[in-house]
Structure formats: structure tokens, C-alpha cells
Amino acid sequence: MVTFSPGPSQVYPQLEGYLSEAFQSGILSVSHRSAAFNALSAETISLIRSKLAVPDDYTILYTGSATECWEIIAQSLTRRQSVHFSSGSFGDKWHHYAACIHPQSQRVSMALNEPLYVPYLDVKEDDEIICLTQNETSNGTQIDFDTLAAVRGAFPDKLIALDCTSSMAGLHLPFALGDIWFASVQKCFGLPAGLGLMILSPAAVERALEIGDNSRYNSLIVMLEHMKNFQTSCTPNVLGIFLLNRVLQQVPRIEEVDALLRRRMEHYLPLFFNNSNMRPLISNPKVQSVTVLALETEPEFLAGLKAEAAATGIQLGSGYGKWKSNTFRIANFPAISAAQTEALMDFFKKEI
Numbered sequence: 001m002v003t004f005s006p007g008p009s010q011v012y013p014q015l016e017g018y019l020s021e022a023f024q025s026g027i028l029s030v031s032h033r034s035a036a037f038n039a040l041s042a043e044t045i046s047l048i049r050s051k052l053a054v055p056d057d058y059t060i061l062y063t064g065s066a067t068e069c070w071e072i073i074a075q076s077l078t079r080r081q082s083v084h085f086s087s088g089s090f091g092d093k094w095h096h097y098a099a100c101i102h103p104q105s106q107r108v109s110m111a112l113n114e115p116l117y118v119p120y121l122d123v124k125e126d127d128e129i130i131c132l133t134q135n136e137t138s139n140g141t142q143i144d145f146d147t148l149a150a151v152r153g154a155f156p157d158k159l160i161a162l163d164c165t166s167s168m169a170g171l172h173l174p175f176a177l178g179d180i181w182f183a184s185v186q187k188c189f190g191l192p193a194g195l196g197l198m199i200l201s202p203a204a205v206e207r208a209l210e211i212g213d214n215s216r217y218n219s220l221i222v223m224l225e226h227m228k229n230f231q232t233s234c235t236p237n238v239l240g241i242f243l244l245n246r247v248l249q250q251v252p253r254i255e256e257v258d259a260l261l262r263r264r265m266e267h268y269l270p271l272f273f274n275n276s277n278m279r280p281l282i283s284n285p286k287v288q289s290v291t292v293l294a295l296e297t298e299p300e301f302l303a304g305l306k307a308e309a310a311a312t313g314i315q316l317g318s319g320y321g322k323w324k325s326n327t328f329r330i331a332n333f334p335a336i337s338a339a340q341t342e343a344l345m346d347f348f349k350k351e352i
Contacts, residue, residue: 052173
């Protein structure tokens, strides 16, 4: 069975060998303060930087998940309030948890098919961080890089935080246009869940040091201090870091991956134009995600479609949030092979 669910998603087939290698190497039993772990961590950070084109002056940290990053941002980078522009469930959840810590934080809802119109953004003087879900996994929307550049130009003195859970390691992210980038590895990285990454600009590091929050195990300045030695503040997911290391060794540079995924999405979308049973939930190409395609249909048709797909060895991703009953989602992630992509397209051609 190949899964096209956008998370947890299809993992790279090479993981079977990497898991055995991790066990045989003894790395799973070493201390996270040991030279062996330091070497693994340092090499992995170097691979992240080179393969994802992360600027040299940006800091890379391990976290437990992208969800943990929501909390770190609120605790360690926000004094009073943040502003959240949201088009879906995960953007809404990010605001919810930020507001639990800073009740003044505001959420601005975005219409599903409307791009972020920067001249009209409601950003107040007291809003310290502009929070954007660059790729909204729940409905397959995105904030494209031209829009992000406009946000950066309009608000040069604000920190910009971006949830890239379903686009990091899939898209060539313009890191210089943001200050806080974060993701989990169970999507475009092609790995099992249990590890997150946070990438910080010098301005974000400076803000963390100014605020000085050090009362929690995941306080940012504590994490930054440990990362000077490529270590973590708590016992990390060593297996996850090992698997990330091995996957990054095998994958092409992000420019090549980005081009591949954009070509694939260009092939997917025409299958559903003018189709009476299935149609893209997102009709505006500027807002359509490159890595997640949400398709709208009738609940009765959806049940049969998913059963037929499963009978051919294909698992379609379920809908999420308020779109749960009338949509399904297709992950366009790097670990899905060309042959698997062709099999999915052949299945839909038969349905059409």
C-alpha cells in the first residue's frame, strides 16, 4: 500500500536499511552528551544547511515537533502579542495556542481562494511577530514567495514566523524573507513522526536573548546554548536525527526537488478540470499549494472512491477540519516515486 496522505506520509523505502544500520552502529544507546552524538548532530546540521540552502548566519535547532515550535515562539520570542493570518485549521490552532500564553494575540481569517493582500494587512504596532502558515496542510493553500517578499518589504522591523510543515524539504524556501521557519519531518522529509526543526534568523536569535526566557526545558536561549556544541536541552530523538542524516545524504539539493514537485502538480491538476465528481478545492493558482492537493466531492462518492483506491493499493488522504466530510487530499511529497505517481494518475483517469 502506498499512501498519498499528507501526514504522516509515505516514507523513503531506504529507511528499512537505515533502521538496521542505526541498530548495528550502536548510536541508539549513546549519550546525547557524547562525542558520537555530537558528530552525528554536527553532520546532520551541515546536511540540512547544504541540502535545503539555509543561509550560513541562520541557526538550526531540533525540536520534538512543529507543534512544539508554536509554544516556543510564544514563550521565548513574544513579550505581549503576535498576529496570525490563517486560511485553515493549522493556522487557527497556532493562534489558539499562542493566545493561551498571550491572550492579546489576534487572528485574521483569510478567505480560502484569496491571496494575502499585503497593503491591507491588519498589523498593529504592538504585534511583535507576524505568523503565517506558508503551506496550510488542511486545505492545500499556500502563501507564495512573491507575497512573502511583499510582507517582508512592508514590515521590515517585525519578526516573520512561518509554519512550513508540509513544504520544508519540498520547496526551495526563501529563508532570507523570514525569521522563524519550522516543520516536522513526517511530510516532505519522508520520515516517521517524532522530530521537528526550527530555523532562526540572526534577528530572531537576538530577540530570544533580549527576552531571556530560560525557565523551561525548551526555552529558546537554553536550546541555543546547547546547540553551540550541536547538543539539545533535553534527550533528543537520536533515531530520528540518524534517519534524517541518512535521508539528507541520499536526496538531491532542494532546487531539484522543488522543480520536480512543481512539474508533478502541473500534471495532477488538469485531471480534475471540468470533472463533475472531483474538483480542486482551491481554484486560484496563486493560492494552490505545490505539495498538497485538496479535492472536493460528495461524501457518498468519496467513500466509494477511497475504497476503490485501497483495492488497488492506494491510500488517499482524508479531509481535515471543516472539510473532513467532503474533501480528500493528495500529498505531492518527494518520497513518493515517479512510478507511484503514475499509478495514482492512472487510477484517476479510470475514474474520470
